[in-house]
Amino acid sequence: MRRLHIVLGVLAAMVAQSWGSPSMKAEVIAPGVWRLRLGAPERLTPLKYRSAPPMVDASGTVPVVSDLPIDLDHVLFARSPRGCTVEFPMAESEKFYGLGLSTKTFELSGRKAWSVASDRPEETTNESHAPEPFFVSSRGYGVYLDTARYAAVIFGRAPVQKSHGKTVVADIPAAQGVDVYVFAGPTALLAVQRYNLFSGGGPVPPLWGLGVAYRGALSSSAAEILALADTFRREDIPCDIFGVEPGWQTQTYSSSFVWNRTKFPDPEGFIAKMHAKNFRMSFWEQPFTHPTSPIYEQLRPHAGSDLVWGGLVPDFATKEGREIFVRQQNDSLFSKGVDSMKIDEVDNQPFKPDPWSFPDYSRFPSGLDGEQMHSLFGTLAQQALLEPFRQKNQRTWGLVRESGALAASLPYTVYSDSYDHLSFIRGMAKIGFGGHLWTPEVRDATSIEDLVRRLQTVIFSPYAVVNCWYMKMPPWKQIRADKSNAGVAMPEADRTTAITRDLFRLRMSLVPYLYSAFNVYRQSGLPVVRALVLDYPRDAAVTSIDDQFMFGPSMMVAPMVEGQAKRSVYFPAGEWFDFFTGESIHGGRRVDIAKSLDQMPLYVKADCLLPLAEPVGHIDKSTVFKLKIRVYGKKPANFALYEDDGETFDFERGAQDRLTLSWSETGGHMLRAGHLGLKRYDIVGWDVVGG
Numbered sequence: 001m002r003r004l005h006i007v008l009g010v011l012a013a014m015v016a017q018s019w020g021s022p023s024m025k026a027e028v029i030a031p032g033v034w035r036l037r038l039g040a041p042e043r044l045t046p047l048k049y050r051s052a053p054p055m056v057d058a059s060g061t062v063p064v065v066s067d068l069p070i071d072l073d074h075v076l077f078a079r080s081p082r083g084c085t086v087e088f089p090m091a092e093s094e095k096f097y098g099l100g101l102s103t104k105t106f107e108l109s110g111r112k113a114w115s116v117a118s119d120r121p122e123e124t125t126n127e128s129h130a131p132e133p134f135f136v137s138s139r140g141y142g143v144y145l146d147t148a149r150y151a152a153v154i155f156g157r158a159p160v161q162k163s164h165g166k167t168v169v170a171d172i173p174a175a176q177g178v179d180v181y182v183f184a185g186p187t188a189l190l191a192v193q194r195y196n197l198f199s200g201g202g203p204v205p206p207l208w209g210l211g212v213a214y215r216g217a218l219s220s221s222a223a224e225i226l227a228l229a230d231t232f233r234r235e236d237i238p239c240d241i242f243g244v245e246p247g248w249q250t251q252t253y254s255s256s257f258v259w260n261r262t263k264f265p266d267p268e269g270f271i272a273k274m275h276a277k278n279f280r281m282s283f284w285e286q287p288f289t290h291p292t293s294p295i296y297e298q299l300r301p302h303a304g305s306d307l308v309w310g311g312l313v314p315d316f317a318t319k320e321g322r323e324i325f326v327r328q329q330n331d332s333l334f335s336k337g338v339d340s341m342k343i344d345e346v347d348n349q350p351f352k353p354d355p356w357s358f359p360d361y362s363r364f365p366s367g368l369d370g371e372q373m374h375s376l377f378g379t380l381a382q383q384a385l386l387e388p389f390r391q392k393n394q395r396t397w398g399l400v401r402e403s404g405a406l407a408a409s410l411p412y413t414v415y416s417d418s419y420d421h422l423s424f425i426r427g428m429a430k431i432g433f434g435g436h437l438w439t440p441e442v443r444d445a446t447s448i449e450d451l452v453r454r455l456q457t458v459i460f461s462p463y464a465v466v467n468c469w470y471m472k473m474p475p476w477k478q479i480r481a482d483k484s485n486a487g488v489a490m491p492e493a494d495r496t497t498a499i500t501r502d503l504f505r506l507r508m509s510l511v512p513y514l515y516s517a518f519n520v521y522r523q524s525g526l527p528v529v530r531a532l533v534l535d536y537p538r539d540a541a542v543t544s545i546d547d548q549f550m551f552g553p554s555m556m557v558a559p560m561v562e563g564q565a566k567r568s569v570y571f572p573a574g575e576w577f578d579f580f581t582g583e584s585i586h587g588g589r590r591v592d593i594a595k596s597l598d599q600m601p602l603y604v605k606a607d608c609l610l611p612l613a614e615p616v617g618h619i620d621k622s623t624v625f626k627l628k629i630r631v632y633g634k635k636p637a638n639f640a641l642y643e644d645d646g647e648t649f650d651f652e653r654g655a656q657d658r659l660t661l662s663w664s665e666t667g668g669h670m671l672r673a674g675h676l677g678l679k680r681y682d683i684v685g686w687d688v689v690g691g
């Protein structure tokens with residue numbers, strides 16, 4: 001560990017009021033993680049509200065590193081009445097990734113990028129649904145700035161003197177200091193893994209969470225939802241989660257959290273009936289609390305200074321604010337059997353003169369101001385609404401429109417109102433640069449081709465959701481919202497339903513594979529979905545590829561969008577196999593791929609085992625996955641399947657078996673570690689694809 005020397009530069013002479021002590025140390029926080037305490041950091045930062053204690057790598061795959069990966073001699077800290085800056089050295093042609101889930105930006109060198117919560121992730125200035133002041137470098141390290149301020153990072157500030165190189169400058173308003181955490185690699189992927197472990201490791205979904213989710217129209221009544229649910233089962237459309245949008249409440253925008261008894265005369269009975277049809281229930285809510293809500297008066301002293309949509313903004317950073325809010329959700333929802341939540345509108349409209357959210361100058365009883373609360377609000381809301389599930393020892397799998405720093409462990413996926421398919425795909429490629437999950441949700445479509453291509457993307461999301469909140473019919477019956485609401489099916493409905501069924505069945509066949517990838521995420525911080533640049537850091541051809549991504553350990557997805565007769569797919573070096581045809585492709589090059597609507601560019605790496613389940617229509621406690629193991633290549637690596645009850649948190653206390661699949665000349669084998677013996681997986685065969 002080296003000493004931190006503060007370099008006094010020209011900038012310092014101009015703006016600095018005071019400087020960090022020259023004797024300041026980079027403190028080792030965890031293996032391969034250092035903290036630089038610069039100046040006087042603020043008291044209320046994301047770390048104070050971290051969602052889970054740090055995890056230690058339980059996979060044995062994150063190497064021990066003892067050298068700090070950045071040169072402290074060239075780290076510069078300065079503060080002024082406006083805030084503080086940290087300047088890092090930057091190597092020639094160094095590349096940067098991360099800093100949230102903007103769907104417009106990818107590689108960040110040459111940009112000024114903000115870490116700001118917004119409901120518009122399609123701005124080149126980088127604001128997003130997931131403000132996360134963490135970035136990784138192509139040189140194999142990561143940096144996390146522990147601040148809830150609207151930090152901006154300039155990736156490549158021109159040198160003050162010609163003899164110096166470009167720098168990376170983090171510009172943090174208001175704060176008089178910041179804790180900077182540095183994560184060692186030696187690759188960017190390992191730096192991400194260390195950051196995710198530091199955040200508490202990835203979440204393990206309930207098994208049913210990996211099925212397909214459908215959200216019904218906002219105007220639907222209980223009777224209409226029950227009828228639609230029946231058509232799913234009748235038509236053999238796999239579906240595990242049914243989402244109820246704002247219409248369940250008497251008042252929304254802001255919210256009463258009181259059932260609309262005209263549409264839902266018997267909430268408990270309705271949920272029980274949906275459960276009996278094997279749907280898990282997800283309910284929409286938005287935390288802003290309307291004056292007609294039973295908790296309004298109680299919540300008032302524990303809410304922000306400004307109203308939103310005429311409602312209170314609960315201060316989830318206070319115990320009272322959380323408890324009052326959660327008690328109401330228990331009464332209205334959780335005690336009635338609700339399985340998960342969609343937490344809406346916890347982001348912001350930062351650059352609108354009249355945003356529907358609270359202003360940055362709001363004050364909260366916890367001491368947070370509006371700016372800080374915007375960086376934390378979604379994370380704190382998720383934490384509050386996870387608590388009842390933890391108490392019931394029941395896993396949940398929700399949606400949220402904002403999630404912040406150090407939130408990897410939270411079982412929520414970020415979604416957006418925006419709807420550009422390519423941007424949605426870029427969102428998928430980006431989630432591996434930090435600790436978030438993303439869904440490119442499907443709604444209406446401009447053509448059947450558009451619908452099918454979108455479905456082909458969303459089935460590779462951690463949360464495969466069709467969000468028909470403004471459509472009465474599923475889009476495979478009618479792609480246009482107006483006609484859907486008029487009850488008119490399209491002539492191609494049967495054919496489109498058949499294509500959709502096949503795609504959802506493909507998703508269901510991947511559930512054990514995906515479940516395994518999530519367990520690896522939890523144990524080692526390895527993101528389930530990753531850009532190619534993370535898996536192939538030495539391949540210069542992948543640094544900007546934002547329209548393909550790795551899905552789990554060995555699959556590569558290259559979605560197509562409407563209007564593409566073919567697309568160019570990059571195959572990193574090595575051998576690849578077409579998932580559908582088994583055709584082998586030699587990598588290290590680009591190939592033009594044409595795929596008709598019933599297929600998509602989906603590939604598997606050589607030398608791996610891919611467990612594929614016979615698709616089921618839904619997942620419950622008694623589900624047994626019948627597995628065919630595909631064997632790709634001559635020397636397939638082992639594959640670990642995780643077997644547990646799929647529903648509770650008992651796996652955290654060791655109630656989980658690990659089944660290792662292996663392949664040799666004598667055939668396939670499965671070795672069990674653990675004693676639960678649940679028999680969730682039944683291996684029905686091994687298919688050699690290439691070898």
Ligand code: GAL
Pocket residue numbers: 218245246284344345416417467469
């Ligand atoms: C939006 C949300 C949509 C849907 C809608 C319902 O704010 O992003 O997904 O839930 O509200 O009114």
